[in-house]
Amino acid sequence: MQSWRITPPSAPQRDVQACLASVIGAVGDAGFASTALASVNGALNAASWSVYRVxxxxxxxxxxxxxHGVRDTTRDCFAVYRDGLYQRDRTFDAARNASARGDALMFRLRARDFPNRDHREAIYQRHGVSERLSIVAPQDDDSVLAVNLYHHDHQGSFTEAELANFEQLAQGLLATVRRHIELTEVATPKRPDLAALHLALQRHCPTLPPRELDVCARLLQGLSYDGIAADLGLSVATVKTYRRRAFERMGLHFKSELFAAFVGRG
Incomplete structure (x- = not known):
């Protein structure tokens, strides 16, 4: 794995400037993720990207x-990562160690170099991802914010020109992503606390199995079936099955009855 500190670009190339301008123009939009990635492809090829906090x-x-240009499996990949792979992910340790200085770092990691075989096979090999470029920045809450760009198998390795463009793009892209997150988090109403909803459901129906609890609690948070499926790493059909079983246990027929019984309760 390669890592290096971000240095301010002295004179960004024209294609990098145009790319960043397009990314900035999409800040706050519902389609920011897809628009920004398409814009980034004006400076370097990346078939997918993800922004997450660990x-x-x-x-x-x-x-x-x-x-961009391939089937989108990014949420499927993250669901697998969130399901436990993150607990053994050491690829961001250098960024955590830089937290005292607040430095943002760049990382380049090829799939074959991942130290955790399960991580390598479940995400990179299964989904045809060959390489990751990351901008990684420590946050005030002891987390690390990672902006990740991925080459897929058909794209080969990142070229030296792409790496140079990435370095020029990094600071502006990181700042823009942070601003988009700030704007969208402010605009999104805070969901009810998941742990409190779990507790209320358990008190009401102690026989609810864990997955049925998970589904009902997220319904009470206002998530759609698609949203619950993405959050839990399940199919929509499986989510609906858990919902049906839970409703049978609680004697409910409609989601409105679930909300009437639990919304507003701690």
């Missing part, structure tokens, strides 16, 4: 992801 002691959070 901690040492809690599950990671995916802020956005998208693909």
């Amino acid at each position: 901690w040492r002691d809690r599950a990671p959070v995916l802020h956005l992801s998208s693909s």
Whole structure:
């Protein structure tokens, strides 16, 4: 794995400037993830990207992801990562060690160099991803924010020209992504606390199995079936099956009855 500190670009190339301008223009838009990735491809090829935050002691959070020119499996990949692979991911340790200085670092990691075989096989080999370029920055809450660009197998390795463009793009892209996250998080109402909803559901129906609890709690948070499926790494059909079983246990027929019973309760 290669890593290096970001240095301010003295004179960005024209294609990098145009790329960053397009990314900035999409900030706050619902389609930011796909528009920004398409813009980035004006400076370097990346078939997919993801932006997420990782901690040492809690599950990671995916802020956005998208693909360009290939089938989008980024959320499927993150669901696998969130399901436990993150606990053995040491690829961001250097960024954590830089937290005292607040430095942002860049990393280049080829799939074959991943130290964890399960990680390498479940995400990179299974989905045809060959290489990752990352901009990684420590955050005030002891997390690390990672902006990741991926080459897929058909794209080969990142070229020296692409790496040079990436270095010129890095600071502006990181700042733009941070601003987009700030804007969209402010615009999105805070969801009810998941742990409190779990507790309320357990009190009401102690026989609910863990996955049925997970699904019902997220329904009460306002997530759609698609959103629950992405969050839990399940298919929509499986989510609906868990919902049906849970409703049968609780004697409910409609989602409105679930909300009437639990919304507003701690």
